[in-house]
Amino acid sequence: MNLKHTIIHESLKLFSLKGFLSTSIDDIMKAANSSKGGLYNHFSSKEELFYAVLSEARKIWREKTLYNLDRTDKPIEKLIRLLKNYRDRYLKDADDFPGGCIFVTLSVELDDQRPHLARELNKGYARLKAMIRRFLDQAQQAGQLSDAIDTQALTEMIFSGMLGASVIYGMDKSRAGLDRTINSLIEHVRTLAV
Numbered sequence: 001m002n003l004k005h006t007i008i009h010e011s012l013k014l015f016s017l018k019g020f021l022s023t024s025i026d027d028i029m030k031a032a033n034s035s036k037g038g039l040y041n042h043f044s045s046k047e048e049l050f051y052a053v054l055s056e057a058r059k060i061w062r063e064k065t066l067y068n069l070d071r072t073d074k075p076i077e078k079l080i081r082l083l084k085n086y087r088d089r090y091l092k093d094a095d096d097f098p099g100g101c102i103f104v105t106l107s108v109e110l111d112d113q114r115p116h117l118a119r120e121l122n123k124g125y126a127r128l129k130a131m132i133r134r135f136l137d138q139a140q141q142a143g144q145l146s147d148a149i150d151t152q153a154l155t156e157m158i159f160s161g162m163l164g165a166s167v168i169y170g171m172d173k174s175r176a177g178l179d180r181t182i183n184s185l186i187e188h189v190r191t192l193a194v
Contacts, residue, residue, distance in 0.1 A: 017099035064089035075138035087182040100170030
């Protein structure tokens with residue numbers, strides 16, 4: 001692993017634990033076993049580092065959460081697999097995200113302090129909602145979900161449940177609690193499936 005990637009990876013872990021604003025350059029350099037010069041050889045500012053960390057976090061999120069979604073053609077099963085992956089492969093990943101969901105941590109912290117960075121995070125949330133909605137709409141079109149179900153409202157409920165699970169798990173690190181929360185979303189989806 002080269003120094004640039006080490007800085008990104010260590011920053012990702014620190015931002016997950018402490019947030020962007022509470023993580024100092026000194027914290028990053030200590031974790032990366034480097035000097036400030038090492039950081040500034042690769043990044044012109046802490047904000048530039050933020051974008052590199054966000055890109056890496058999104059890449060890891062996609063690898064973990066979208067894992068094996070292509071193994072089924074059934075949209076409801078894709079959604080259920082997404083929820084399971086989100087719980088088991090992403091949220092429980094203490095190696096990359098020891099503080100829990102980095103996106104939630106950063107969103108809460110940056111909303112008032114750095115709104116332009118928070119808007120960047122919100123783009124990912126919008127894409128996740130669109131994916132959930134697409135699975136639900138496809139399920140409805142395939143006859144897996146009743147036409148009476150409001151897929152937009154169901155999307156909001158699932159998305160809110162996922163974020164809520166992230167927040168609670170970030171605070172208490174209770175795997176049993178996380179399992180209960182995500183399992184309740186999965187069971188709700190299953191009960192709605194035709």
